[in-house]
Amino acid sequence: MDEVFLWRGTDEQRKLRPLRRKSGQFSYFDQQLGCPDWTGKSVLDFGGNQGDLLAGSDGRIRAEDYCCVDVLEEAVAEGRRRFPQARWVYFDRFNCSFNPQGIANCPLPALGGPFDLILAYSVFTHTTREDMHDLVEQLRALLSRDGRLAFTFIDPHHRSWPGDDDGNNLKWRLQRVFDADPLSDYKPLLERSRGAQWCALVGGRDLFVNDNGSWRDDAGSAMSYHVFHTAQFLQQEFPDSVIQPPVNGEMQHCCIIRPAT
Ligand SMILES: C[S@@+](CC[C@H](N)C(=O)[O-])C[C@H]1O[C@@H](n2cnc3c(N)ncnc32)[C@H](O)[C@@H]1O
Structure with a gap:
Protein backbone atom coordinates (compact mmCIF):
# COMPACT_ATOMS: atom_id res chain seq x y z
CA MET A 1 0.00 0.00 0.00
CA ASP A 2 1.18 3.51 -0.77
CA GLU A 3 2.58 5.41 2.21
CA VAL A 4 -0.01 8.17 1.80
CA PHE A 5 -2.93 5.82 2.62
CA LEU A 6 -1.28 4.81 5.90
CA TRP A 7 -1.68 8.44 7.02
CA ARG A 8 -4.55 9.88 5.01
CA GLY A 9 -6.50 6.77 4.07
CA THR A 10 -9.48 5.01 5.64
CA ASP A 11 -9.44 3.86 9.28
CA GLU A 12 -8.68 0.34 8.06
CA GLN A 13 -5.69 1.54 6.07
CA ARG A 14 -4.36 3.71 8.89
CA LYS A 15 -4.56 0.77 11.29
CA LEU A 16 -1.97 -1.02 9.13
CA ARG A 17 0.66 1.65 9.86
CA PRO A 18 2.61 -0.20 12.57
CA LEU A 19 2.87 -3.26 10.31
CA ARG A 20 4.15 -1.35 7.30
CA ARG A 21 7.16 0.46 8.73
CA LYS A 22 9.97 0.61 6.22
CA SER A 23 13.55 -0.04 7.22
CA GLY A 24 16.72 0.15 5.17
CA GLN A 25 16.85 3.91 4.51
CA PHE A 26 19.97 4.34 6.67
CA SER A 27 21.75 1.40 5.10
CA TYR A 28 20.80 2.69 1.64
CA PHE A 29 22.33 6.14 2.21
CA ASP A 30 25.30 4.70 4.08
CA GLN A 31 26.17 2.73 0.93
CA GLN A 32 25.36 5.54 -1.49
CA LEU A 33 27.59 7.95 0.45
CA GLY A 34 30.51 5.51 0.66
CA CYS A 35 30.09 4.49 4.31
CA PRO A 36 31.06 7.83 5.91
CA ASP A 37 31.91 8.28 9.58
CA TRP A 38 28.53 9.37 10.91
CA THR A 39 29.85 10.32 14.34
CA GLY A 40 28.74 13.82 15.25
CA LYS A 41 27.39 14.53 11.75
CA SER A 42 24.32 16.73 11.72
CA VAL A 43 21.62 15.09 9.61
CA LEU A 44 18.52 16.66 8.11
CA ASP A 45 16.01 14.01 7.06
CA PHE A 46 13.86 15.88 4.58
CA GLY A 47 10.45 14.23 4.20
CA GLY A 48 11.61 11.92 6.97
CA ASN A 49 8.07 11.04 8.06
CA GLN A 50 8.23 9.46 11.56
CA GLY A 51 12.00 8.96 11.59
CA ASP A 52 12.51 5.45 10.26
CA LEU A 53 15.92 6.53 8.94
CA LEU A 54 16.99 7.44 12.47
CA ALA A 55 15.46 4.27 13.91
CA GLY A 56 17.33 2.16 11.35
CA SER A 57 20.69 3.76 12.05
CA ASP A 58 21.14 1.71 15.24
CA GLY A 59 22.66 4.67 17.04
CA ARG A 60 25.06 5.68 14.26
CA ILE A 61 23.04 8.88 13.99
CA ARG A 62 22.48 10.36 17.44
CA ALA A 63 18.97 11.69 18.00
CA GLU A 64 20.52 14.99 19.14
CA ASP A 65 22.16 15.38 15.72
CA TYR A 66 19.00 14.57 13.77
CA CYS A 67 16.34 16.90 12.43
CA CYS A 68 13.27 15.70 10.52
CA VAL A 69 11.05 17.90 8.37
CA ASP A 70 7.79 16.67 6.90
CA VAL A 71 4.47 17.92 5.57
CA LEU A 72 2.51 15.23 7.48
CA GLU A 73 1.77 16.73 10.88
CA GLU A 74 0.76 13.39 12.38
CA ALA A 75 3.98 11.69 11.26
CA VAL A 76 6.06 14.48 12.78
CA ALA A 77 4.14 14.13 16.06
CA GLU A 78 4.67 10.37 16.04
CA GLY A 79 8.39 10.80 15.40
CA ARG A 80 8.63 13.27 18.30
CA ARG A 81 7.03 10.68 20.59
CA ARG A 82 9.52 8.03 19.46
CA PHE A 83 12.64 10.21 19.65
CA PRO A 84 12.05 13.26 21.86
CA GLN A 85 15.74 14.27 21.79
CA ALA A 86 15.62 14.79 18.02
CA ARG A 87 14.22 17.87 16.30
CA TRP A 88 10.86 17.54 14.53
CA VAL A 89 9.55 20.22 12.21
CA TYR A 90 6.16 20.32 10.56
CA PHE A 91 6.36 22.01 7.17
CA ASP A 92 2.94 23.11 5.95
CA ARG A 93 3.76 23.10 2.26
CA PHE A 94 1.27 21.94 -0.33
CA ASN A 95 1.74 18.45 -1.69
CA CYS A 96 -1.14 17.16 -3.80
CA SER A 97 -0.94 13.75 -2.14
CA PHE A 98 0.48 14.13 1.38
CA ASN A 99 -0.65 17.66 2.25
CA PRO A 100 -3.35 18.92 -0.14
CA GLN A 101 -4.44 21.60 2.38
CA GLY A 102 -0.90 23.00 2.62
CA ILE A 103 0.41 26.34 1.38
CA ALA A 104 1.71 26.35 -2.20
CA ASN A 105 5.40 27.26 -2.46
CA CYS A 106 5.71 27.74 1.30
CA PRO A 107 9.40 28.41 2.01
CA LEU A 108 11.29 26.12 4.37
CA PRO A 109 11.04 27.25 8.00
CA ALA A 110 14.24 28.25 9.82
CA LEU A 111 16.00 24.96 10.54
CA GLY A 112 19.30 26.12 11.94
CA GLY A 113 22.08 24.19 10.32
CA PRO A 114 24.27 24.07 8.40
CA PHE A 115 23.88 20.31 8.01
CA ASP A 116 26.58 17.82 7.12
CA LEU A 117 24.15 15.48 5.45
CA ILE A 118 20.72 16.21 4.05
CA LEU A 119 18.88 13.06 3.03
CA ALA A 120 15.56 12.63 1.29
CA TYR A 121 14.37 9.09 0.72
CA SER A 122 11.43 8.77 -1.67
CA VAL A 123 10.33 12.39 -1.33
CA PHE A 124 10.95 13.86 -4.79
CA THR A 125 9.23 10.75 -6.12
CA HIS A 126 6.05 12.50 -4.92
CA THR A 127 6.52 16.14 -5.86
CA THR A 128 6.20 18.18 -9.04
CA ARG A 129 9.25 19.06 -11.08
CA GLU A 130 9.05 22.70 -9.94
CA ASP A 131 8.75 21.72 -6.28
CA MET A 132 11.75 19.43 -6.61
CA HIS A 133 13.90 22.23 -8.03
CA ASP A 134 12.76 24.83 -5.54
CA LEU A 135 13.23 22.53 -2.55
CA VAL A 136 16.58 21.14 -3.70
CA GLU A 137 17.95 24.67 -4.03
CA GLN A 138 16.65 25.63 -0.58
CA LEU A 139 18.17 22.48 0.90
CA ARG A 140 21.48 22.93 -0.87
CA ALA A 141 21.79 26.34 0.80
CA LEU A 142 21.64 24.59 4.19
CA LEU A 143 24.68 22.37 3.58
CA SER A 144 27.92 22.77 5.48
CA ARG A 145 31.00 23.44 3.35
CA ASP A 146 31.79 19.72 2.96
CA GLY A 147 28.17 18.68 3.20
CA ARG A 148 26.19 16.53 0.82
CA LEU A 149 22.56 16.39 -0.16
CA ALA A 150 21.44 12.93 -1.28
CA PHE A 151 17.96 12.22 -2.55
CA THR A 152 16.41 9.24 -4.24
CA PHE A 153 14.51 8.99 -7.49
CA ILE A 154 12.96 6.19 -9.53
CA ASP A 155 13.90 5.63 -13.16
CA PRO A 156 10.75 4.34 -14.92
CA HIS A 157 12.72 2.26 -17.42
CA HIS A 158 15.22 0.72 -15.02
CA ARG A 159 14.87 -3.00 -14.33
CA SER A 160 15.50 -3.33 -10.63
CA TRP A 161 15.19 -7.08 -10.26
CA PRO A 162 16.02 -8.64 -13.63
CA GLY A 163 16.00 -12.21 -12.26
CA ASP A 164 12.68 -11.96 -10.42
CA ASP A 165 10.75 -9.67 -12.71
CA ASP A 166 11.37 -8.88 -16.34
CA GLY A 167 9.57 -5.58 -16.03
CA ASN A 168 10.82 -2.11 -15.33
CA LEU A 234 17.91 13.96 -13.59
CA GLN A 235 21.53 14.46 -14.58
CA GLN A 236 20.40 17.18 -17.00
CA GLU A 237 18.20 18.77 -14.35
CA PHE A 238 21.08 18.89 -11.83
CA PRO A 239 24.22 19.05 -14.00
CA ASP A 240 26.68 19.24 -11.10
CA SER A 241 25.20 16.24 -9.29
CA VAL A 242 26.50 12.69 -9.17
CA ILE A 243 23.91 10.08 -10.13
CA GLN A 244 24.31 6.59 -8.70
CA PRO A 245 22.43 3.38 -9.43
CA PRO A 246 20.28 1.66 -6.80
CA VAL A 247 21.93 -0.28 -3.93
CA ASN A 248 20.67 -2.49 -1.15
CA GLY A 249 18.30 -4.40 -3.44
CA GLU A 250 16.13 -1.29 -3.80
CA MET A 251 14.62 0.34 -6.89
CA GLN A 252 15.67 3.93 -6.21
CA HIS A 253 18.61 5.70 -7.81
CA CYS A 254 20.44 8.39 -5.84
CA CYS A 255 21.32 11.97 -6.76
CA ILE A 256 24.13 13.51 -4.71
CA ILE A 257 24.69 17.25 -4.65
CA ARG A 258 27.42 19.38 -3.04
CA PRO A 259 27.00 22.96 -1.84
CA ALA A 260 27.03 25.63 -4.51
CA THR A 261 30.50 27.16 -4.86
C1 LIG B 1 7.15 7.79 0.63
S1 LIG B 1 7.26 8.75 2.04
C2 LIG B 1 8.93 8.48 2.55
C3 LIG B 1 9.13 8.79 4.00
C4 LIG B 1 10.55 8.63 4.54
N1 LIG B 1 11.52 9.40 3.82
C5 LIG B 1 10.94 7.18 4.58
O1 LIG B 1 11.78 6.76 3.82
O2 LIG B 1 10.35 6.46 5.39
C6 LIG B 1 7.33 10.42 1.41
C7 LIG B 1 7.41 11.46 2.52
O3 LIG B 1 7.70 12.73 1.95
C8 LIG B 1 6.94 13.70 2.62
N2 LIG B 1 6.84 14.90 1.78
C9 LIG B 1 6.20 15.05 0.59
N3 LIG B 1 6.38 16.30 0.11
C10 LIG B 1 7.14 16.95 1.01
C11 LIG B 1 7.67 18.27 1.09
N4 LIG B 1 7.44 19.18 0.14
N5 LIG B 1 8.43 18.59 2.15
C12 LIG B 1 8.68 17.68 3.14
N6 LIG B 1 8.19 16.43 3.12
C13 LIG B 1 7.44 16.06 2.07
C14 LIG B 1 5.61 12.98 2.87
O4 LIG B 1 4.82 13.60 3.82
C15 LIG B 1 6.10 11.61 3.29
O5 LIG B 1 6.34 11.52 4.65
Missing part, protein backbone atom coordinates in the same frame (compact mmCIF):
# COMPACT_ATOMS: atom_id res chain seq x y z
CA ASN A 169 10.09 0.12 -12.32
CA LEU A 170 7.02 1.70 -13.89
CA LYS A 171 5.57 -1.70 -14.74
CA TRP A 172 6.14 -2.82 -11.15
CA ARG A 173 4.18 0.17 -9.88
CA LEU A 174 1.37 -0.22 -12.42
CA GLN A 175 1.04 -3.93 -11.68
CA ARG A 176 0.50 -3.21 -8.01
CA VAL A 177 -2.47 -1.01 -8.83
CA PHE A 178 -3.95 -2.87 -11.76
CA ASP A 179 -3.60 -6.42 -10.38
CA ALA A 180 -6.35 -5.57 -7.90
CA ASP A 181 -8.67 -5.08 -10.88
CA PRO A 182 -8.39 -7.98 -13.35
CA LEU A 183 -10.65 -6.24 -15.90
CA SER A 184 -8.27 -3.37 -16.45
CA ASP A 185 -5.06 -3.37 -18.45
CA TYR A 186 -1.99 -1.31 -17.72
CA LYS A 187 -0.12 -2.22 -20.92
CA PRO A 188 -1.33 0.83 -22.90
CA LEU A 189 0.15 3.05 -20.19
CA LEU A 190 3.43 1.20 -20.34
CA GLU A 191 3.42 1.61 -24.09
CA ARG A 192 2.89 5.37 -23.77
CA SER A 193 5.79 5.65 -21.32
CA ARG A 194 8.31 4.42 -23.90
CA GLY A 195 10.97 7.05 -24.41
CA ALA A 196 9.62 9.22 -21.57
CA GLN A 197 12.28 11.31 -19.85
CA TRP A 198 10.06 11.55 -16.84
CA CYS A 199 6.44 10.88 -16.02
CA ALA A 200 3.83 11.20 -13.29
CA LEU A 201 1.26 8.62 -12.25
CA VAL A 202 -1.74 10.28 -10.63
CA GLY A 203 -4.11 8.21 -8.54
CA GLY A 204 -2.37 5.04 -9.72
CA ARG A 205 -4.07 5.14 -13.14
CA ASP A 206 -3.51 8.42 -14.99
CA LEU A 207 -0.12 8.59 -16.61
CA PHE A 208 1.33 11.93 -17.75
CA VAL A 209 4.46 11.77 -19.89
CA ASN A 210 7.09 14.50 -19.41
CA ASP A 211 4.50 16.36 -17.37
CA ASN A 212 3.50 16.83 -13.71
CA GLY A 213 -0.05 15.85 -14.56
CA SER A 214 -3.23 17.24 -13.09
CA TRP A 215 -5.52 16.30 -10.22
CA ARG A 216 -8.63 17.54 -8.51
CA ASP A 217 -7.72 19.69 -5.54
CA ASP A 218 -11.15 19.11 -4.02
CA ALA A 219 -10.89 15.31 -4.00
CA GLY A 220 -11.88 14.35 -0.47
CA SER A 221 -9.97 11.09 -0.22
CA ALA A 222 -6.23 10.47 -0.27
CA MET A 223 -4.63 10.22 -3.66
CA SER A 224 -1.32 8.67 -4.64
CA TYR A 225 1.13 10.67 -6.73
CA HIS A 226 4.25 8.99 -8.10
CA VAL A 227 6.84 10.78 -10.18
CA PHE A 228 9.53 8.93 -12.16
CA HIS A 229 12.70 10.44 -13.65
CA THR A 230 15.23 8.74 -15.87
CA ALA A 231 18.84 8.90 -14.67
CA GLN A 232 19.73 10.85 -17.80
CA PHE A 233 16.99 13.42 -17.24
